[in-house]
Amino acid sequence: MSIKVFKDSGSKGYDLEILDPSATVQDYLDALNNFIDTNMSSPCRGCDECCWERIPLTSVDVFKYIETSSKELKLGSENLLLEFLKKYCYIYVEGRVVDISLGFTLEGACSFLNQTQKICSNYLARSLVCQSFVCLESSERPRI
Ligand code: SF4
Numbered sequence: 001m002s003i004k005v006f007k008d009s010g011s012k013g014y015d016l017e018i019l020d021p022s023a024t025v026q027d028y029l030d031a032l033n034n035f036i037d038t039n040m041s042s043p044c045r046g047c048d049e050c051c052w053e054r055i056p057l058t059s060v061d062v063f064k065y066i067e068t069s070s071k072e073l074k075l076g077s078e079n080l081l082l083e084f085l086k087k088y089c090y091i092y093v094e095g096r097v098v099d100i101s102l103g104f105t106l107e108g109a110c111s112f113l114n115q116t117q118k119i120c121s122n123y124l125a126r127s128l129v130c131q132s133f134v135c136l137e138s139s140e141r142p143r144i
Contacts, residue, residue, distance in 0.1 A: 002027045005035040013137030029131045035137070037124060048118040050133035051110045055102040057089065063102065065066040068125040088112075102127065 002020035014035055066080045077083045092099040103111040112122045120126060
């Protein structure tokens with residue numbers, strides 16, 4: 001473990017300690033997600049601020065969605081990748097460039113956003129871009 005994330009004693013949020021100076025952004029996100037998973041009864045706070053933008057997906061994001069939530073996403077065909085791309089993604093191709101982003105509703109919201117409750121319906125599998133919007137309260141240290 002290169003980054004430790006724990007409850008901030010002074011608030012309802014979190015604090016962190018860097019245990020290894022070579023820690024990566026992914027190490028931070030993994031530690032934060034583990035903290036969210038084990039400490040928060042409702043991980044998504046419902047601010048929906050990140051959910052009205054274009055959300056580009058990496059190939060890792062796509063496989064993570066399929067691996068962690070194919071049941072919730074009701075994916076059941078023999079080709080889960082193709083089914084996921086067709087049902088939940090917007091794909092733009094220009095020459096050799098293939099740009100994949102999360103699908104969105106007519107109003108422009110991410111298709112995983114529960115607009116009534118303003119919460120993400122697939123929070124723990126959310127993409128790298130979604131994870132970069134850290135919406136939990138925190139001490140001063142994570143904000144630096
Ligand atoms: S996946 Fe979830 S967190 Fe990301 S934009 Fe969609 S609703 Fe928001």
